[in-house]
Amino acid sequence: MYRTCIYCKSNSMKTFKKIAGYTLVKCNTCLLVQTAQPSFKNRNHINQVVYSDEYLGNYLKREKELKLRFRQRVSEIEKYKI
Numbered sequence: 001m002y003r004t005c006i007y008c009k010s011n012s013m014k015t016f017k018k019i020a021g022y023t024l025v026k027c028n029t030c031l032l033v034q035t036a037q038p039s040f041k042n043r044n045h046i047n048q049v050v051y052s053d054e055y056l057g058n059y060l061k062r063e064k065e066l067k068l069r070f071r072q073r074v075s076e077i078e079k080y081k082i
């Protein structure tokens with residue numbers, strides 16, 4: 001697990017929660033909660049498999065589906081407005 005805060009670059013992270021198969025880690029410096037990052041080796045594998053040329057080539061064909069998914073995610077996030 002790669003445990004450097006993406007915001008402040010601190011290495012002081014601890015497991016916060018596990019939800020739906022994802023591990024959330026919390027930065028002890030800036031308190032940002034983020035998903036735990038996979039190792040460099042696993043990230044390379046994900047980039048090659050998940051973000052393959054086939055996936056990226058079909059991106060524009062999936063425009064409507066992706067826009068709908070984006071709007072749904074924003075709607076979910078807006079429920080947590082302070």
Ligand SMILES: [Zn+2]
Nearest residue numbers: 005008027030
């Ligand atoms: Zn931080």
